[in-house]
Amino acid sequence: xxxxxxxxxxxxxxxxxxxxFGEFLRVSLDEDKKIDENSANESQYCMxxxxxxxxxxxxxxxxxxxxxxxxxxxxxxxxxxKRTDRYPQFxxxxxxxxxxxxxxxxxxxxxxxxxxxxxxxxxxxxxxxKCIGCRYCLTACPYGARSxxxxxxxxxxxxxxxxxxxxxxxxxxxxxxGKSPINNVRKCHFCLHRVKKGIEPxxxxxxxxxxRIFGDINEKNSEIAxxxxxxxxxxxxxxxxxxxxxxxxxxx
Amino acid sequence: MTTKPIYYFWxxxxxxxxxxxxxxxxxxxxxxxxxxxxxxxxxxGLWVSFYVFFIGLSVGSxxxxxxxxxxxxxxxxxxxxxxxxxxxxxxxTGFMFIFIDxxxxxxxxxxxxxxxxxxxxxxxLQLYVVYLIVIFMQLWFxxxxxxxxxxxxxxxxxxxxxxxxxxxxxxxxxxxxxxDLQKIKRIGYVGIPxxxxxxxxxxxxxxxxxxxxxxxxxxxxxxxxxxxxxxGFALQIFLSSLLKKKNIDLIRSLYKxxxxxxxxxxxxxxxxxxxxxxxxxxAQTSIIKILTTxxxxxxxxxxxxxxxxxxxxxxxIFQNNGRLLFYTIGSLSSLIGVFITRxxxxxxxxxxxxxxxxxxxxxSNRVTTMYKPSSAEWLFSIAILLFSVILFIxxxxxxxxxxxxxxx
Numbered sequence: 001x002x003x004x005x006x007x008x009x010x011x012x013x014x015x016x017x018x019x020x021f022g023e024f025l026r027v028s029l030d031e032d033k034k035i036d037e038n039s040a041n042e043s044q045y046c047m048x049x050x051x052x053x054x055x056x057x058x059x060x061x062x063x064x065x066x067x068x069x070x071x072x073x074x075x076x077x078x079x080x081x082k083r084t085d086r087y088p089q090f091x092x093x094x095x096x097x098x099x100x101x102x103x104x105x106x107x108x109x110x111x112x113x114x115x116x117x118x119x120x121x122x123x124x125x126x127x128x129x130k131c132i133g134c135r136y137c138l139t140a141c142p143y144g145a146r147s148x149x150x151x152x153x154x155x156x157x158x159x160x161x162x163x164x165x166x167x168x169x170x171x172x173x174x175x176x177x178g179k180s181p182i183n184n185v186r187k188c189h190f191c192l193h194r195v196k197k198g199i200e201p202x203x204x205x206x207x208x209x210x211x212r213i214f215g216d217i218n219e220k221n222s223e224i225a226x227x228x229x230x231x232x233x234x235x236x237x238x239x240x241x242x243x244x245x246x247x248x249x250x251x252x
Numbered sequence: 253m254t255t256k257p258i259y260y261f262w263x264x265x266x267x268x269x270x271x272x273x274x275x276x277x278x279x280x281x282x283x284x285x286x287x288x289x290x291x292x293x294x295x296x297g298l299w300v301s302f303y304v305f306f307i308g309l310s311v312g313s314x315x316x317x318x319x320x321x322x323x324x325x326x327x328x329x330x331x332x333x334x335x336x337x338x339x340x341x342x343x344x345t346g347f348m349f350i351f352i353d354x355x356x357x358x359x360x361x362x363x364x365x366x367x368x369x370x371x372x373x374x375x376x377l378q379l380y381v382v383y384l385i386v387i388f389m390q391l392w393f394x395x396x397x398x399x400x401x402x403x404x405x406x407x408x409x410x411x412x413x414x415x416x417x418x419x420x421x422x423x424x425x426x427x428x429x430x431x432d433l434q435k436i437k438r439i440g441y442v443g444i445p446x447x448x449x450x451x452x453x454x455x456x457x458x459x460x461x462x463x464x465x466x467x468x469x470x471x472x473x474x475x476x477x478x479x480x481x482x483x484g485f486a487l488q489i490f491l492s493s494l495l496k497k498k499n500i501d502l503i504r505s506l507y508k509x510x511x512x513x514x515x516x517x518x519x520x521x522x523x524x525x526x527x528x529x530x531x532x533x534x535a536q537t538s539i540i541k542i543l544t545t546x547x548x549x550x551x552x553x554x555x556x557x558x559x560x561x562x563x564x565x566x567x568x569i570f571q572n573n574g575r576l577l578f579y580t581i582g583s584l585s586s587l588i589g590v591f592i593t594r595x596x597x598x599x600x601x602x603x604x605x606x607x608x609x610x611x612x613x614x615x616s617n618r619v620t621t622m623y624k625p626s627s628a629e630w631l632f633s634i635a636i637l638l639f640s641v642i643l644f645i646x647x648x649x650x651x652x653x654x655x656x657x658x659x660x
Contacts, residue, residue: 008438008441012442023367023369026367027369072615072616072618073291073292073614073616073617073618073619074292075613075614078610078613078614079613080607080608080609080610080613081609081612081613082608082609097607097613106461106462106463108370109370109371110370110371110372110373110460110461111368111371111374112363112367112368112371112373112374112377113359113362113363113366113367113368113374114366114367114368114371114374115366130359130362130366131355131356132354132355132356132359132360132362132363133285133354133355133356134353134354134355134373135290135295135296135355136371136373136457138292138295139295139296139461139463139464139602140461140463141463141606142462142463142606143606143607144292144293144605144606144607144610146292147292147618147619148285148290148292148295148355148618150284150285150286150618151284151285151286152286152618177282177284178281178282178284180356182284183284183285183355183356184355184356185355240462240463
């Protein structure tokens with residue numbers, strides 16, 4: 001009896017060790033695949049938003065919608081507004097909020113299928129074809145940056161503009177019933193498909209107050225690196241330790 | 253086990269409901285989550301609450317089974333079969349709820365290929381499979397003697413099951429059935445920690461999210477486990493009071509344990525409440541406000557406190573040696589209370605946007621702090637519940653669950 005028990009415990013121990021080793025092996029092998037040919041370089045993309053230059057016109061929101069053909073309820077970029085004091089002596093402040101592309105993204109950690117990943121260039125992407133739509137990441141994001149594509153359209157049936165495919169992550173995505181990106185969680189990707197071609201993200205290009213600066217902080221002569229080194233930049237919800245790649249200067 | 257007409261009746265009903273279920277599933281596949289009132293602020297709703305409730309129910313029932321057959325507390329052995337069987341059906345019900353909640357239902361199987369070692373949910377999904385296998389194995393060793401003897405009695409010794417178990421020798425007496433109990437016990441050494449991991453893990457799914465401070469405590473998975481035990485005991489009392497009417501002493505003893513668990517559950521909840529109120533952090537106190545005076549106050553006072561605590565406790569105080577019916581009512585009330593507690597733990601925290609002004613920044617009815625389950629969500633939930641009840645009754649007729657003579 002005791003012998004048997006010992007054998008069982010030994011067997012269990014070996015099984016557990018084997019499973020742990022297998023898991024370790026699998027993860028370590030998978031790690032090599034993660035390195036994208038585009039993300040192998042040393043660049044770290046960051047966005048700097050000067051709140052003193054933001055007028056709250058929401059042009060960035062519109063530009064983003066046009067670029068990515070997002071449906072109602074899905075907005076990669078929003079502008080939060082805060083009013084202090086009372087009318088007529090009130091002050092309105094604006095806070096544009098794209099995805100923060102955190103250095104330690106809580107959303108990447110929780111994804112049960114590993115569909116969302118932190119790229120080496122700092123961008124947090126989503127593999128639309130992998131995502132099962134469980135909305136765990138949506139719950140885990142401290143910035144509310146993720147939204148679920150329910151399959152709604154502004155017009156019913158969708159007009160020509162809504163039917164036009166978007167080019168997120170360099171692929172063509174037309175929103176058809178039951179196919180990705182419908183039933184997926186979606187979010188801002190720093191217009192990765194534009195960045196790959198050397199163009200700025202749509203929101204940065206469109207901002208008339210020139211409040212947004214986008215660039216590679218590892219590039220020594222970049223504008224963004226220069227400003228961050230001179231000015232007091234801050235991050236949203238810094239206490240959570242997510243270390244966002246979106247930095248703000250100015251008052252909110 | 254039976255071949256009476258009632259068995260064919262339940263088979264027929266089960267077949268019809270399975271068919272209806274597939275029709276509903278087709279509807280859900282074509283419509284996506286549009287049929288729900290879920291939105292981008294409240295991403296999880298009624299279905300996830302049901303899922304958490306049923307996983308808890310399964311783990312609670314499993315642990316009661318383990319008290320009898322693994323820890324060998326004799327008096328719990330008579331509910332052992334029922335507890336293990338209801339644990340299996342609850343688990344399957346939980347699976348159905350989480351299955352219809354995911355956006356791409358056709359991709360559900362990929363969770364076993366694309367694993368993510370840092371994701372609690374990923375670990376959970378793998379554990380569910382192991383847990384399901386453990387339950388199946390234990391149920392098999394628990395019931396196989398009765399199944400085989402029934403098949404032999406009915407002159408069906410050519411049945412595949414009989415041939416497998418008796419090793420092609422039609423000699424029934426040569427098998428040492430006592431070894432089966434030993435096997436159950438040994439599997440239980442893996443099963444008990446596994447069950448605790450399964451539901452502690454379900455709590456951890458929520459507890460690990462630092463974005464939601466009401467969930468983000470070490471107490472949260474423990475609260476889940478204790479509520480799981482409450483619901484497990486309540487379910488066993490409820491089922492025993494309907495199916496094992498003779499055994500009132502056992503039901504009374506189970507009810508006493510239920511009381512202790514309810515009080516312990518309350519203690520944990522009060523602890524979490526006091527810490528939240530004392531902190532005066534808006535993220536924490538806003539939850540307490542919503543629960544006690546806000547949109548969820550009815551659910552909180554009537555469901556969580558009233559049905560979950562007051563009714564069972566009052567029945568215990570005034571009907572200490574009372575009739576069976578009171579125990580049925582008390583345990584049912586406790587079950588409803590636990591479900592509403594699950595809803596109150598999950599949904600109110602989600603209705604609070606993570607950033608101030610988040611909702612106002614959108615122009616969409618899919619971004620709102622209001623969440624009320626849609627009629628389709630209720631329809632699907634009721635359909636799944638009905639299906640599970642029918643599956644349960646069907647199995648009750650098919651398998652020797654209540655035919656355990658040894659411990660009556």
